[in-house]
Amino acid sequence: MKGCDDYSETIQLYLDGELSGRDLEDFQAHLKECEACRGELEAQESLSVLLRRSRPLYSAPDALRARVMQTAESFSPTTSLPAVCRSRRFATILAWPLQIAGRGAHLWGGLVATSVLVAAGLLLLPGIMQRSRANSYIEAAIAAHRSFLNGSLPLEVQSESPSVVTAWFAGKVPFTFRLPSSAEESDHQQVYRLTGGRLVNYNGGYAALIAYQMQRQKISLLVSSTSSAVAAGGEEILSSGIVFHYRKQASFNVITWSNHGLTYALISSLPGSGRQSCLVCHQNMADGNRFSAYR
Amino acid sequence: MSRNQDGASQTDATVIDHLDGLYSYALVLTRNHAEAEDLVQETYVRALPAMGRLRTDSNTKGWLFTILRNVWLNQLRKWRNGPQMIEMEGDDGVANSIVEPSKNSHDLYVSKLEAEQVRAAIDELPADFREIILLREYEDLSYQEIASVLDCPVGTVMSRLGRARAKLRVLLSTTLKRSEHPERGADNEGLR
Numbered sequence: 001m002k003g004c005d006d007y008s009e010t011i012q013l014y015l016d017g018e019l020s021g022r023d024l025e026d027f028q029a030h031l032k033e034c035e036a037c038r039g040e041l042e043a044q045e046s047l048s049v050l051l052r053r054s055r056p057l058y059s060a061p062d063a064l065r066a067r068v069m070q071t072a073e074s075f076s077p078t079t080s081l082p083a084v085c086r087s088r089r090f091a092t093i094l095a096w097p098l099q100i101a102g103r104g105a106h107l108w109g110g111l112v113a114t115s116v117l118v119a120a121g122l123l124l125l126p127g128i129m130q131r132s133r134a135n136s137y138i139e140a141a142i143a144a145h146r147s148f149l150n151g152s153l154p155l156e157v158q159s160e161s162p163s164v165v166t167a168w169f170a171g172k173v174p175f176t177f178r179l180p181s182s183a184e185e186s187d188h189q190q191v192y193r194l195t196g197g198r199l200v201n202y203n204g205g206y207a208a209l210i211a212y213q214m215q216r217q218k219i220s221l222l223v224s225s226t227s228s229a230v231a232a233g234g235e236e237i238l239s240s241g242i243v244f245h246y247r248k249q250a251s252f253n254v255i256t257w258s259n260h261g262l263t264y265a266l267i268s269s270l271p272g273s274g275r276q277s278c279l280v281c282h283q284n285m286a287d288g289n290r291f292s293a294y295r
Numbered sequence: 296m297s298r299n300q301d302g303a304s305q306t307d308a309t310v311i312d313h314l315d316g317l318y319s320y321a322l323v324l325t326r327n328h329a330e331a332e333d334l335v336q337e338t339y340v341r342a343l344p345a346m347g348r349l350r351t352d353s354n355t356k357g358w359l360f361t362i363l364r365n366v367w368l369n370q371l372r373k374w375r376n377g378p379q380m381i382e383m384e385g386d387d388g389v390a391n392s393i394v395e396p397s398k399n400s401h402d403l404y405v406s407k408l409e410a411e412q413v414r415a416a417i418d419e420l421p422a423d424f425r426e427i428i429l430l431r432e433y434e435d436l437s438y439q440e441i442a443s444v445l446d447c448p449v450g451t452v453m454s455r456l457g458r459a460r461a462k463l464r465v466l467l468s469t470t471l472k473r474s475e476h477p478e479r480g481a482d483n484e485g486l487r
Contacts, residue, residue: 051432054410060318
């Protein structure tokens with residue numbers, strides 16, 4: 001049996017989401033009984049909330065933003081760089097493995113292989129960039145979820161009514177959406193409930209954070225326009241004609257998808273992986289048997 | 296940058312997403328606005344050509360922060376006389392544009408005051424404490440990701456973070472008390 005002093009490090013690990021499994025269960029059980037540890041956790045959380053409230057620590061000056069964008073432009077595949085210059089850049093990048101493996105190999109063989117790789121690289125680049133853009137949306141959704149969990153992003157509208165939450169967002173975000181009403185889901189046994197929403201900054205504009213609760217688990221859904229966010233990568237799961245992208249990132253279960261001009265990122269700590277994770281919410285629903293691996 | 300092509304706007308998003316974080320990290324390391332700007336610029340110059348080679352499950356954010364730190368360490372090595380620590384100039388570049396829509400002017404004033412006190416407290420910390428606080432509390436990197444950026448064991452991350460927070464709690468004790476009892480703090484400051 002550990003004494004309270006032995007929990008000082010554990011409190012920090014718990015606060016930072018670095019505890020799991022048996023350690024997490026033991027500490028949660030200890031917390032219920034120990035007022036001193038609850039007090040210390042509260043004190044550490046207060047500092048964390050205070051710091052997160054002052055995010056970002058500094059904002060990049062506009063001049064730097066412009067310089068960086070200019071630098072990015074010179075590396076962009078869609079700029080007006082001469083084709084030969086662009087090809088040389090990719091040739092350098094893509095031929096690197098050849099240089100390692102093929103020293104002494106036939107010159108022409110190397111050139112042909114390089115050309116094939118250059119062509120393949122140019123064909124694959126949009127996909128790579130799309131995944132990069134999808135990753136940044138997920139990172140933003142996880143950051144928002146974490147802030148929501150630790151209290152630094154409190155809900156601006158608190159309601160279990162989909163129509164109330166839908167109405168609150170109207171005109172505040174640069175896209176329109178409607179949360180399904182409970183009546184539409186009356187056929188299903190709902191295992192989660194809506195708790196509210198708030199605006200969050202994303203990509204120079206606003207995205208909608210919708211909050212749900214499932215037993216004691218908080219779930220957040222970040223909604224943005226497909227013009228600023230895309231869903232890609234991860235394990236792909238097909239359901240009702242929509243491809244859901246599942247992955248585990250930063251200890252959270254992340255599911256993203258795009259539909260009707262909107263991109264969604266669902267962040268939770270629900271158990272399971274991939275299809276199982278989707279079924280946590282959908283197991284009692286009519287579409288529960290329609291989830292299948294896409295590829 | 297042209298936005299009529301999807302690829303270009305995707306690059307924009309990737310670039311801009313981490314700009315404030317990288318700039319904050321650069322300022323935490325250099326404590327000088329001009330040097331911080333150059334450091335961020337150099338980071339992007341090195342990172343952008345390699346972005347296309349990243350694996351899909353790569354941690355782009357941690358990777359960018361690692362590059363920035365390595366560039367900074369290389370610069371330090373070149374300066375034979377060691378780093379020239381220059382005091383922060385003014386408060387330009389300070390984040391004050393994050394305005395939550397529901398806040399009134401009083402709340403905004405309190406938020407700004409609080410943010411200034413937080414920045415001043417962090418600025419008093421030693422460099423290794425400043426950077427670990429930034430990476431964890433502002434950038435949400437996991438212990439493993441921080442260990443990778445700082446090139447140190449995870450245990451070091453944990454202990455250093457604990458000591459940095461303990462020191463910050465002392466430095467921010469007044470602010471923390473005020474945030475727990477906002478009505479008392481505001482009266483003391485003559486804000487109402």
